[in-house]
Amino acid sequence: MKWTDEEIEILKQHYDKASTQELSIMLPNRAINQIRDKAHCLKIKLTKILWSDFMAKILVTGAAGYIGSVLVPLLLDKGYHVKVLDLGLFGLQGLDRVKDLIELEVGDIRRATVDDVHGCDAIINLAAFSNDPIADKWPEANMSINRDGVAALAAVAKAYGVPRFIQASSASVYDGLPENPLVTTEEEEVKPERGYALSKYESERVLFRAGLQCPIVVRKGTVYGWSPRMRYDLIVNTMLMSALTTNQITCFCGGVQYRPLISINDVAKMYVRLLEADSDKVSGEIFNVSFGNHQVLEIAFEIQKTLRNHAQLDIDVVVNNDPRVDRSYQIYDKKLFRRIGFEATESIGMVVRSMYDRICCKCMNQDFDNPLYYNIKWIDTALKIANTIPTTTKMCDIFH
Numbered sequence: 001m002k003w004t005d006e007e008i009e010i011l012k013q014h015y016d017k018a019s020t021q022e023l024s025i026m027l028p029n030r031a032i033n034q035i036r037d038k039a040h041c042l043k044i045k046l047t048k049i050l051w052s053d054f055m056a057k058i059l060v061t062g063a064a065g066y067i068g069s070v071l072v073p074l075l076l077d078k079g080y081h082v083k084v085l086d087l088g089l090f091g092l093q094g095l096d097r098v099k100d101l102i103e104l105e106v107g108d109i110r111r112a113t114v115d116d117v118h119g120c121d122a123i124i125n126l127a128a129f130s131n132d133p134i135a136d137k138w139p140e141a142n143m144s145i146n147r148d149g150v151a152a153l154a155a156v157a158k159a160y161g162v163p164r165f166i167q168a169s170s171a172s173v174y175d176g177l178p179e180n181p182l183v184t185t186e187e188e189e190v191k192p193e194r195g196y197a198l199s200k201y202e203s204e205r206v207l208f209r210a211g212l213q214c215p216i217v218v219r220k221g222t223v224y225g226w227s228p229r230m231r232y233d234l235i236v237n238t239m240l241m242s243a244l245t246t247n248q249i250t251c252f253c254g255g256v257q258y259r260p261l262i263s264i265n266d267v268a269k270m271y272v273r274l275l276e277a278d279s280d281k282v283s284g285e286i287f288n289v290s291f292g293n294h295q296v297l298e299i300a301f302e303i304q305k306t307l308r309n310h311a312q313l314d315i316d317v318v319v320n321n322d323p324r325v326d327r328s329y330q331i332y333d334k335k336l337f338r339r340i341g342f343e344a345t346e347s348i349g350m351v352v353r354s355m356y357d358r359i360c361c362k363c364m365n366q367d368f369d370n371p372l373y374y375n376i377k378w379i380d381t382a383l384k385i386a387n388t389i390p391t392t393t394k395m396c397d398i399f400h
């Protein structure tokens, strides 16, 4: 949004007496970082400036999802104001605990307006169709949300002048590269194969083309751990669910394929670190993020061992040698540490122990057959309902 002469005059008159907080009250249409950047352009130095004034308000899109429901409380704990924009595909209950502490808007990133980013200092875009089965079943809607949605949101961010935009991409963009043991860096030229991976790669490209001041891309490994909006369709969580319901973990395709993995708490901490990092260390960068690469069979044995030691459970690991080829990729994840000193710390065993305690001791999320925990099952169910009950047709518009 263009600065008016009147706004510039206020800034020039008060910059040396008022704090950045006071200036932002005098300039209600401006976020603090916009004031800082404008002052920089006008070559005036804000004297009463506080580092903590920056990054005060964060827009988190897709925040009612699995990762957002853990990230938002952490941002609030750190003192950030949080605004949420989410379509609510899986409900909004993941944010129940914090709903009175946030600005919540139910809406679509593809139709984001300047009002949605008003006053925001940064955007973390988690909104997406977030796995292969949904992307494969609804390829057009997937590309429309995962790529075009990012373009629309980035255009609004650019128009309003929100400088920092962190895009949740995925390590699955490496799915088309030659088989392991290739450990891939961010510099590798990728050739994403499946629809989800391709849409995530496209999201990175549109973000970097949007002309923002500080665009950042994170290619996360598959996430594990407990969230108030639980998912049991992610490899570690699925294996734990299977162990608890059938006393068995099955590894398909021989279990030889590799996956980079990371805990949900580490992911949330990583986003906070990226918000606070100096722009010159992160702007325009892609970061791989994981707690290492793990062979599927190794993950199963780790869960088996953890449940034996922690809960005296006897779980079988079954290897299915079907001839299907599953994707397999490994990432090199040290760039983030080199740039900003961030390193993931929570191992699979550690997280499985705490998930077990929540599920089995505190009786949380034990209704394993609830379709809400499995993205594709939930959307299929919701669409069936929407097709049957005419008042819920909005759902059909999204997945047409």
Ligand SMILES: NC(=O)c1ccc[n+]([C@@H]2O[C@H](COP(=O)([O-])OP(=O)(O)OC[C@H]3O[C@@H](n4cnc5c(N)ncnc54)[C@H](O)[C@@H]3O)[C@@H](O)[C@H]2O)c1
Residues within 6 Å of the ligand: 061, 062, 063, 064, 065, 066, 067, 068, 085, 086, 087, 088, 089, 090, 107, 108, 109, 110, 125, 126, 127, 128, 129, 130, 131, 145, 149, 168, 169, 170, 171, 219, 220, 221, 222, 223, 224, 229, 231, 234, 375
């Ligand atoms: N979970 C993982 O293992 C993992 C790994 C790598 C990358 N990612 C990426 O991280 C992000 C978050 O993943 P998650 O596991 O929390 O996903 P999720 O499926 O649990 O949540 C996605 C959220 O986005 C919302 N949403 C979808 N389309 C929207 C739109 N057009 N406008 C507004 N909101 C919309 C949904 O309502 C939902 O609340 C996604 O971008 C995903 O691709 C996830």
